Amino acid sequence: MSAALDDASLPAYLVRAGLVADARGAEVTPAGDGNINWVRRVRDARGHTWVVKQARGALERFPEYRVDTVRMVFEARFLEVVRARLPAHAGVPPRVLHFDEPNRVLVMEDLAGAPRLDALLAEERADPATLEALGAFLGALHAATRADAGALARAFANDEMRRLHGEHIFTLPYQPNDFPIEPRLRALADHVLARAGLRARIAELRERYYADGQALVHGDVQPGNVLVQDGRPRLLDAEIAHVGDPAFDLGQALAHVHLHRVHARDTAGLDACEAALVRGYQGAAGANEKLETRARGYAGVEILRRSIGAARLTVLGTTARAERALELGAALLGA
Numbered sequence: 001m002s003a004a005l006d007d008a009s010l011p012a013y014l015v016r017a018g019l020v021a022d023a024r025g026a027e028v029t030p031a032g033d034g035n036i037n038w039v040r041r042v043r044d045a046r047g048h049t050w051v052v053k054q055a056r057g058a059l060e061r062f063p064e065y066r067v068d069t070v071r072m073v074f075e076a077r078f079l080e081v082v083r084a085r086l087p088a089h090a091g092v093p094p095r096v097l098h099f100d101e102p103n104r105v106l107v108m109e110d111l112a113g114a115p116r117l118d119a120l121l122a123e124e125r126a127d128p129a130t131l132e133a134l135g136a137f138l139g140a141l142h143a144a145t146r147a148d149a150g151a152l153a154r155a156f157a158n159d160e161m162r163r164l165h166g167e168h169i170f171t172l173p174y175q176p177n178d179f180p181i182e183p184r185l186r187a188l189a190d191h192v193l194a195r196a197g198l199r200a201r202i203a204e205l206r207e208r209y210y211a212d213g214q215a216l217v218h219g220d221v222q223p224g225n226v227l228v229q230d231g232r233p234r235l236l237d238a239e240i241a242h243v244g245d246p247a248f249d250l251g252q253a254l255a256h257v258h259l260h261r262v263h264a265r266d267t268a269g270l271d272a273c274e275a276a277l278v279r280g281y282q283g284a285a286g287a288n289e290k291l292e293t294r295a296r297g298y299a300g301v302e303i304l305r306r307s308i309g310a311a312r313l314t315v316l317g318t319t320a321r322a323e324r325a326l327e328l329g330a331a332l333l334g335a
Contacts, residue, residue: 005054005105010040014052017098019107020044031110033224035061036239037072041110049110050097055239067160071239072104074158078241081152081216085144092137092235111234117223121260122315124269127231128276134226134233134253135280138218142246143285145216153213153243161240162210165219169301170206173309174199181308185319185326189308192326198335202304205297212245219244221253247291250281251298258332259303262324263315300332 005013011023020026025045032039037053038060055072059065076099083090098107117134120126145152173179174193181189193199219240227234257273264270278292306313307325316322 004056005038005040005052005103007040010042010052011044013105014042014050014107017100017107019050019098020048031112032236033061035059036237041112049112051094051108051110053106053108055104065164067164069104071158071161072106073101074156074161074241075238076101076106077155078216078218078238081145082141086137086140089137089140092133092233093238094234094236111227111229111236114227114229114234117226117228117233118256118315120228121223121257121270121273122263124260124264124266126257126269126273127228128269128272130228130231130233131253131257131273132276132280134221134235135250135277135282136284137233137235137280138221138246138249138253139281139284139286142215142217142249145243146214149213149215149243152216156216156242158219158240158242162219162242162244165240166206166209168310169305170202170209173305174202177310179308179310179312182319185308185322188323189304189326192304192330192335195330195335198330198333201297201333201335202301205294205301208245208294209248209298213243215243215246217242217244217246217249219249221249223253223256245294246285247294248298250277250291251295252302253277254295255299255302255306255332258299258328259306259313259325260315261328262321296332297334300329303329303332 007028010028011020011026014020015023027043029041031041031051036059037055039053041049041051043049055069057066057069059067079093079096082093094108094111096108218238219242220237225235225237254274257270260270261267303325307316307322316325
């Protein structure tokens with residue numbers, strides 16, 4: 001990869017790419033959370049906007065982790081698979097305007113103004129139809145990539161990102177660590193994790209996460225990566241895409257609906273959203289009791305790690321909410 005882009009050089013880069021007519025007057029600002037990649041929004045003098053991502057050797061928000069920049073190639077490939085195989089769902093991911101593989105730069109349409117699904121869930125304003133469409137997309141993706149999963153696995157050998165993500169979900173939160181967890185919550189977590197069969201179930205799901213290669217999965221279907229535009233889900237950030245267990249995608253999405261039970265005044269809306277998500281998935285991929293059972297298990301692990309792991313969610317920021325989330329996660333795991 002050549003020199004990294006920065007705010008000063010980015011407008012001229014877009015001119016050379018044929019996307020921006022004139023770099024003069026262009027405004028560059030951060031876009032999104034930028035946890036993994038360098039991400040910027042560019043607005044030209046006429047008001048046109050683009051979102052630009054570049055993969056760097058060190059993760060943007062967590063520079064202590066160094067991961068091969070090929071992750072941006074896997075994201076671009078994921079988007080191409082969606083365009084080629086899921087024409088009815090091609091509008092779920094953002095539209096790619098330019099991909100510069102040598103420099104690991106991806107330029108996409110700007111979805112500014114579209115609210116995040118996690119915010120809508122937190123405000124109890126999420127529409128079940130949005131969740132049904134998200135489920136339908138995931139089911140269609142998995143159904144369309146099962147037959148040649150072996151060949152796709154060679155094209156999506158995204159092992160570094162898969163493992164980094166997997167260890168923060170299935171391993172690190174349940175080992176001695178220095179995560180900033182308040183003593184009362186840590187004591188409760190130790191008590192919950194000591195329940196019969198709980199750690200064994202987490203270990204079983206961890207093995208499935210790494211060993212399973214049934215279909216192409218997005219790998220990070222959390223509502224923070226889902227924008228809602230005119231009621232439609234727009235799924236972002238496929239840096240962790242790999243061939244794996246389709247139940248993992250469904251389970252992550254279920255987890256981030258389910259955990260809002262810790263603060264919801266009325267859970268009927270969440271019930272409707274969860275049912276719609278599964279209904280949409282089944283409509284595209286077919287009902288599969290074993291897969292859906294694994295998905296609930298993955299949801300339980302995701303809720304646990306979001307309560308006591310390094311990536312604690314803002315919505316679980318109080319000890320009381322995190323304690324309730326621990327019980328929700330354990331229940332989904334059957335403990």
